[in-house]
Amino acid sequence: MVHTRQNQNTFSTAQKRRFVDAVLALKRSGRYDEFVRTHIDFYVGDGDGALRVAHMTPSFFPWHRKFLLEFERALQKKDPGVTVPYWDWTVDRTPAVSLWGEDFLGGNGRRSDRQVTTGPFARRHGNWTVTEAVTDGDFLMRDFGRPQAPVDLPSKAELAGAMDETQYDAKPWNSLSAGGFRNKLEGWPSRRGDRTWFNHNRVHRWVSGHMLGAGSVNDPVFWLHHAFVDLCWSRWRRRHPDVDPYLPLERPGLGDPQHGRVLAAGDVMPPWNIPLRDMLEHTSLYRYE
């Protein structure tokens, strides 16, 4: 069964309600917090010597594709008609857009403690208590644009800079890769000392609050953000059909600093232990509208 993911800004009131209800049902069952935990556990820094499968690594895209797919399947057990919508942050760029409405994800956090007080994920409704997190507050937090250190959502030009890359990824296969689509879209600056963050990372920073930290999955917008990241990957592949869809093809050798630390195209991907190759194409599983 091939599902369709659509732009959240085309969602009807009924679609919003069904999506929100399925997410709340997952939260009630405890399954949602398992996703939060998995994401925390698989965030490994590229200066720390361990295998990285989720971030600062070539498998950033396939890992999150599978993570989203698992989430979508869990949602569909609650409501078979639900799919994860995507948030094109180059278009819907302000706190006033319908994404942040009372009937969808709710709005910005309040000034005093960044607590989200509107929408279905506001703590006061009793349906969204944060349990897997870094800080002790049990309410969802947002801080749009981080007024204390202002940041904008990525522009179309910034995204285009990633989409124009003609190679999937590049040595040294981490957050310092100067070329390649993956690091440009994941959004780490390749120059030492440069503290500018791009695309995917910049969106986490713009939403801020929980989205800034290890517990980013606590904010349901995580899924809509990563659905768009996934769509960008899909579009990138269509724009560059003749290049390797994934690099590295071979595992970095014994003398390479990345030996044992990144997945090659033929590897199996934890924690699901599926062939990474299975995630390079999605049209047999879902499509984007």
Add this chain to the structure above:
Amino acid sequence: MNSRVSLTYPRPAESVAAPAATGRAPDGRPLLTRRSATLILLGAASTTAAVLQLRPSGTDEPGTGPESFDETYLGRRITGVRSSDAAAGGVPAWQVAVDGRPLHLMRRADGSYLSMVDHYASYPTPLDAARGAVAELGDQQLRPHVGGM
């Protein structure tokens, strides 16, 4: 200090020597040149320099030095100690705390630091990462037992 430099970024020299299967860009340019490897080494060295500058300015108490920090920032006490067994994992490890609660730090390949509170940016030093985390914390405390891997 030299041994510490090489520990910061394991075996950069070998990565130049080893011809990798995918070592060239489509235009034939080598992806990791000797120059970029040198830059990696320089980066590692400047990381060490940054760590050496960790002593908060204006403090001369015994026990406050490049291997540790202890200060009040935005009303929160932040402490950091560089583990003596840092060589075990190949990179220096820091035990950082805010008001006595552990703040787990991760390392980026350029030697900078990420905290559990801020995963989508990195800071030049553990002290900077701790200050960044405190600025994000607001009135909240770190939860116990939410470490990294």
